[in-house]
Structure formats: structure tokens, C-alpha cells
Amino acid sequence: MHIRSLIFVVFISFLGKAAHAQYNCEWFKAQGNMVRYQACLEANKSNEFYQFSKEFHEVYDRVMEMDPTWALPYRAKSVSYLKSGDFINWKKLIDQAVAYDTVTYLGYRAGCRFQFFRDYTGAIEDCLLLKKVMNNDMGYTANGQYHLDIVLALSYKALGDPNKAIETILERHHEANYMMGIFDMLHLGVLYAEQGDLQKAKACFEKQEAFNDLAENRYYLAMVYKKLGQKKKYIEQLEKAKSLYTIGLKMNDPYQAPMDKIYLKQIEIALAEHF
Amino acid sequence: MIRMLLMLIVFGLFSCNAKTEFKPEYLRHIGDIVTDSSLDDADFELCGEEDAVLQYFNFGDSDKYEGERIAIYDYFQEHYQPVSIDESGWIRVRFIVNCHWQTGRFRMIESDENYNERPFDKAISNQILELTKSLKGWIGYENEERGLDYYQYLVFKIKNGSIVEMLP
Numbered sequence: 001m002h003i004r005s006l007i008f009v010v011f012i013s014f015l016g017k018a019a020h021a022q023y024n025c026e027w028f029k030a031q032g033n034m035v036r037y038q039a040c041l042e043a044n045k046s047n048e049f050y051q052f053s054k055e056f057h058e059v060y061d062r063v064m065e066m067d068p069t070w071a072l073p074y075r076a077k078s079v080s081y082l083k084s085g086d087f088i089n090w091k092k093l094i095d096q097a098v099a100y101d102t103v104t105y106l107g108y109r110a111g112c113r114f115q116f117f118r119d120y121t122g123a124i125e126d127c128l129l130l131k132k133v134m135n136n137d138m139g140y141t142a143n144g145q146y147h148l149d150i151v152l153a154l155s156y157k158a159l160g161d162p163n164k165a166i167e168t169i170l171e172r173h174h175e176a177n178y179m180m181g182i183f184d185m186l187h188l189g190v191l192y193a194e195q196g197d198l199q200k201a202k203a204c205f206e207k208q209e210a211f212n213d214l215a216e217n218r219y220y221l222a223m224v225y226k227k228l229g230q231k232k233k234y235i236e237q238l239e240k241a242k243s244l245y246t247i248g249l250k251m252n253d254p255y256q257a258p259m260d261k262i263y264l265k266q267i268e269i270a271l272a273e274h275f
Numbered sequence: 276m277i278r279m280l281l282m283l284i285v286f287g288l289f290s291c292n293a294k295t296e297f298k299p300e301y302l303r304h305i306g307d308i309v310t311d312s313s314l315d316d317a318d319f320e321l322c323g324e325e326d327a328v329l330q331y332f333n334f335g336d337s338d339k340y341e342g343e344r345i346a347i348y349d350y351f352q353e354h355y356q357p358v359s360i361d362e363s364g365w366i367r368v369r370f371i372v373n374c375h376w377q378t379g380r381f382r383m384i385e386s387d388e389n390y391n392e393r394p395f396d397k398a399i400s401n402q403i404l405e406l407t408k409s410l411k412g413w414i415g416y417e418n419e420e421r422g423l424d425y426y427q428y429l430v431f432k433i434k435n436g437s438i439v440e441m442l443p
């Protein structure tokens with residue numbers, strides 16, 4: 001395949017180098033925590049380096065030596081291990097971050113266990129502890145795609161408890177001022193469809209369509225129409241799924257395939273199948 | 276004298292551990308793989324420079340495999356023979372894809388369900404490594420000036436000798 005965009009690669013490298021803003025070290029100084037203030041000034045030197053690079057890690061090694069109980073450098077160093085699939089070193093580092101700042105990093109670890117390693121048991125453990133600590137409001141994953149209650153629910157589903165998954169999602173959706181996640185209704189619809197509750201599934205996929213129309217909600221809606229014996233609507237939804245997929249309107253994540261994602265091959269097989 | 280020697284050995288061991296834990300010898304990037312003639316196929320060559328190998332996610336969110344990731348899942352479902360053994364955890368196989376759609380420098384890490392490093396039975400790990408090496412659909416990239424290389428990996432979640440999840 002010929003890629004014309006070296007510029008894109010250069011741009012990505014630039015983004016990697018400018019991965020975070022400067023930390024506000026003055027806050028530590030104002031608190032009288034001069035050890036952390038000095039460590040923070042050192043941490044700000046990482047800004048000019050790519051997070052995978054030797055130089056980036058050397059900066060944070062120095063930060064850890066200066067202030068060994070500051071969670072931030074452990075978390076900062078863990079990211080490149082996470083993105084390179086090194087679950088062993090990632091876990092060692094993120095555990096340290098969680099040990100030194102549980103409230104800030106427990107939810108982050110839960111989201112990573114779910115997204116990067118499909119560690120559903122570990123994600124549930126982290127979420128349930130965080131719910132207790134945070135009076136039931138865990139907040140969202142680092143990429144903003146999910147409220148952590150949805151992560152908890154999907155982990156229940158993966159471990160074979162779809163009813164608990166549905167209950168957990170609905171509980172969160174009923175909260176006042178809840179900001180709907182970009183895939184929430186899709187996942188809920190799939191859960192209902194798998195339970196055979198086709199009307200509720202259909203309603204969820206239609207809500208997903210209105211909120212964030214993707215190839216996936218069209219595909220799963222087609223499957224509902226198939227079960228309802230409505231061939232014309234089944235074909236229509238599959239064709240719509242294919243066209244959305246082709247223009248990139250599908251579940252996306254640069255690092256991992258999200259749960260309930262579908263692929264072009266699945267749409268094409270469904271289209272070719274006899275109804 | 277013997278006590279002193281023992282103390283020195285123990286101190287030495289702790290020093291080594293501390294170095295491994297907090298001050299590892301870094302390569303250019305985390306996850307880089309140095310070529311090793313005892314492990315690697317001599318025919319595999321990078322298209323670009325050693326210090327220019329990218330990461331799979333540097334190309335955006337497009338699938339890097341012909342037929343998309345589902346083709347890899349299907350391949351393993353078809354070819355992996357589950358091993359009846361009480362072993363669970365994760366295996367990662369990391370490697371490089373060059374601009375000629377070739378793969379090389381395969382390296383593996385293995386852990387139990389608590390992320391503690393430990394090897395799986397060879398009937399599991401060798402099978403996964405060989406099947407990963409046999410995948411032929413990794414997409415190679417190039418720009419106007421040169422071919423590009425990138426690091427790719429596959430993580431396998433193993434439950435009692437069976438593959439239950441594949442990532443990314």
C-alpha cells in the first residue's frame with residue numbers, strides 16, 4: 001500500500017512529543033511541598049520528548065527518585081508499556097500509581113484493564129472499590145468514551161451476567177445530568193437483543209442512530225428485523241451499515257477494537273445470506 | 276568472612292533488582308526489539324532506518340491487516356488447537372512489519388492472570404508464536420521517499436489453554 005502522507009506521520013510524532021501540558025508546579029510550592037515542587041519542575045522537562053522514548057523515561061526515573069511516593073511519574077511511565085501491549089511492566093507501574101493516589105488512578109486502571117487486556121474481573125474489582133470511595137460516581141474513562149459504570153456493566157456481560165449489565169447501565173442512565181456515552185445505546189441494544197427483548201433493542205438502536213449513527217447500530221438493527229421477519233428493513237439496514245462503514249462511520253479506537261464492533265465481512269456475509 | 280560474602284551477594288542481588296525496577300537500560304523506545312541472529316530470520320530486513328520504526332497506531336485507526344482484524348481472529352479460531360491444561364493469563368507476541376508486507380523479530384512475553392511473568396506450557400506458547408509468524412496479511416506502508424516499518428503486537432487472553440480474547 002502506498003501512503004502519501006509522511007506529513008501525517010511527522011504530525012503524529014509531534015503530537016506524541018506534545019502529549020501533555022505543563023504541570024502547575026506552583027501549587028505544590030504554595031502547599032509548602034518543596035520536594036514535590038522540585039520533582040514537578042523536573043517532570044515538566046518530559047514535555048519535549050515522545051512518551052515511548054528513552055529520554056522521556058529517564059526524566060520520570062529522576063522524578064521518581066526525587067519524590068518516590070508521587071503517583072504521577074508511575075502513571076506517565078506506564079502509558080508506553082500499555083500501548084505496546086506490555087501488560088507485565090504496565091501493571092507494575094500503574095499499581096504503584098494507584099497505591100500512591102487511589103482516587104485519581106483507580107478508575108484509569110479499571111478502564112485500561114477493560115480496554116487493553118479484557119481483564120473483566122480486574123476491571124470489576126477496581127470499579128466496585130472506586131464506587132465505594134467516590135459515593136457511586138466513578139466518572140469517565142481516560143478517552144471519554146465510557147462512563148465507568150458502562151465499563152462495569154460490559155464486564156458483567158463478558159463474565160456471563162447480562163441482567164446485571166442491563167441493570168447497571170439503566171441505573172446510570174437514570175441519574176440526573178448523566179452525559180450519554182457515544183456507544184451507550186448500542187451496547188444496551190445488543191444486550192437486549194441477546195436477551196431476546198427485540199422491541200427494547202430496536203428502541204436503543206434507533207436512539208443510537210439519532211445520537212451517533214454508526215455502521216454497528218444499523219447492523220444490529222438489521223439483525224432485529226431479521227428476527228422479526230421483516231426482510232425489506234433487514235436489507236435496508238444492512239446496506240446503510242455498509243455505506244456508513246465505507247465512509248468510516250463505525251466504532252473506532254486507534255489502540256483496541258471496542259466491544260460489539262463489527263467488520264465489513266460480517267455485513268457482507270449477512271447481505272449474501274438468504275433471509 | 277563467609278557472612279560478609281553472603282551479605283555482599285544479597286546486597287548485590289538487591290542492587291540488581293533495584294536497577295531492573297527503576298533504572299532499566301532503555302533502548303530508543305519502549306518495546307523496541309534488537310535483532311538477534313540466533314532468533315531472527317536472516318532474510319528479514321527493515322525498509323527504513325533502525326531508529327525510524329513506527330508504532331502500529333501511528334497510522335491512525337485503520338486496520339493494518341488484509342480483511343481487517345476479524346481475519347486474524349478467524350485464522351486463530353480455525354488453526355489454534357486448545358490445550359487441556361489449567362493455565363490462564365496473557366501472551367503478547369510483538370514483531371515488526373516492513374514495507375514489503377513481511378514480518379520479523381518476533382518476541383513473546385507471558386504472564387498469569389495476576390500479570391505476574393511466567394511461561395505457559397510450550398504446547399500453548401509455541402503454537403501461538405508459530406501461528407502469529409504464519410500470518411501473511413500485515414499491510415506494508417511507504418511514502419514518496421522510502422518504505423516504512425512499524426511495530427505491531429497481538430495479545431492473547433488464555434483461559435485454561437484456550438484463546439478467549441485477542442487484542443488489539
